[in-house]
Amino acid sequence: MAEVTFKGTPMTLVGKEVKIGDTAPDFTVLDNSLQQVKLNDFKGKVKIISIVPSVDTGVCSEQTKRFSEEAEKLPDVKVFTISMDLPFAQKRWKSENGIDQIDIFSDHRDANFGTNYGVLMQELRLLARSVFIIDEEGTVRYTEYVSEGTNHPNYEKAIEAVQKITS
Template identity: 60%
Template sequence: MAEVTFKGNPVTLLGNEVKVGDSAPNFTVLDNHLTEKSLDDYEGVRLISVVPSLDTGVCDAQTRRFNEEAEKLGNVTLLTISVDLPFAQKRWCGNAGLEKAITLSDHRDLSFGEAFGVAIKELRLLARAVFVVDSSGKVTYTEYVKEATNHPDYDAAIEAAKQAQ
């Protein structure tokens, strides 16, 4: 499993670490209308940005940055996943002016968190991570951010999404 800290303290990640070359595991999350969604609901290349909570500075910046970059990528779907309630995600998108952003909530049963090995047992949050899944469902990029309060490697993730097209 990936070793991750949260504010310098080691945390336990539930589930299995996903590696490049793996078939992306499926999951069930909720969109902002409380509709169940899964990986299969989105076609083409998917860049999955995982954040602990949209209401924090680094998560806010990560979500804004990837949404700005996604507009330039063409056939890449950006999915932002957290355990924030769908209502809070919808409010955040409106306040941020990102009404077209796809935010998905894993609050109900941590299906995504356990499938991708990012559910933090001690906090019931998701560890910061980025995944790229190509159109055939293969994982082509993974980053489990070592310290959950740090930024991911935006440039590497964007380049991986470009290469996966």
């Protein structure tokens, strides 16, 4: 299992770690209109799934903005962020930050994504910072469980993984 800390404190991750080559587990999250969204809704598309504890914090905000910028350069790739924030807060954040290239989905209701991808931090009931790249067939092609929750993911490696799939 991935080892993750948050502000230096070790966290217990709930669920099974997802590995490269695995079939991506399905999940159910909520969009900003409280409608259910599933991974299968994006079947046939390459997906970048960016996971943050809360979009209302510095690193999470920067991560979401960075992947939004990358989405502009990757028109055939579905890019979205998942956090435990309430859908209303996500919608407000998107509006305040002019984000329209990506969706932000909420796992607050039942932590389905968090447990299916092994990123639910039991002690905080927040999602551990991570990135998953899933190809059109639903195979996991890249994973990063960021070892310290206050650090940025490796954006360049994630984008390289997408480019290998799409080129």
